[in-house]
Amino acid sequence: GAGVSQSPRYKVAKRGQDVALRCDPISGHVSLFWYQQALGQGPEFLTYFQNEAQLDKSGLPSDRFFAERPEGSVSTLKIQRTQQEDSAVYLCASSLLDRNSNQPQHFGDGTRLSIL
C-alpha cells in the first residue's frame, strides 16, 4: 500500500473488555513497531517484529498486552481486560529490513483508544 494503515481510527471500549488493533504495514516492509502515546506525551515503544518473529517485547506494560504478526505482514495488538490507563493513541510503524537501525520508520495515523 501507499502508507501504513491502522484500523480502527477510533475505538471506545468499556473497562474490562478486550480490544484488537490492526496495523497494515507498507508492502515489503519487514520491520514493524508498535508504540503507545498517552495524552500530552511522546510515543513509547511497545514491541518490535522482524517478519513474523517478535524480537523485542520489552515495552509491553503488562501481560494483558499481546501482539502478533503471524504471516509477517499484518499485525494485531490485543489488549485484554482493558483498564482506564490503557487509554492512548497506539501508533504502528514499519520499515524495510533493518539490520543496523538505519532504515527510517514510516508511521500510520494511529488508533485512539478510549476506555470508559
Add this chain to the structure above:
Amino acid sequence: AQTVTQSQPEMSVQEAETVTLSCTYDTSESDYYLFWYKQPPSRQMILVIRQEAYKQQNATENRFSVNFQKAAKSFSLKISDSQLGDAAMYFCAYRIRPVAVTGTASKLTFGTGTRLQVTL
C-alpha cells in the same frame, strides 16, 4: 537508559520568522541517530530531519536545520521562514546505532514534545 528531554511545552512564532526548538538527551552510547518528527492533528508522525552522531556537520533539509552539540548532548531544531503549515507537535527522538550488524533494529525513544503555533 536513554532519555530525551524537551523543556519547551509550547512555542509560538510569527509567519516568515525563525524559531528554535530545544532538545537534550542522555546516553552512554557512542554512536546513535537523532531525529525531529512532526505530528499534526492527523496524528501521523512525519520525519523532518535526521542526524548521525558520527557526523560533525549539522543536517539541513530546506527550511529545517539542526544544531548538534555532541559533547553537550544537545540537538536543537531551527525552522526558518516559518509557514502556517509548520504548526504541529514536534518530537525529538533518539535511536541507538549498533556498532556491528545485529540482525535486528532498535527502538525510537521520544521526548515529550513541543507544540509549535504559527501566527499571522
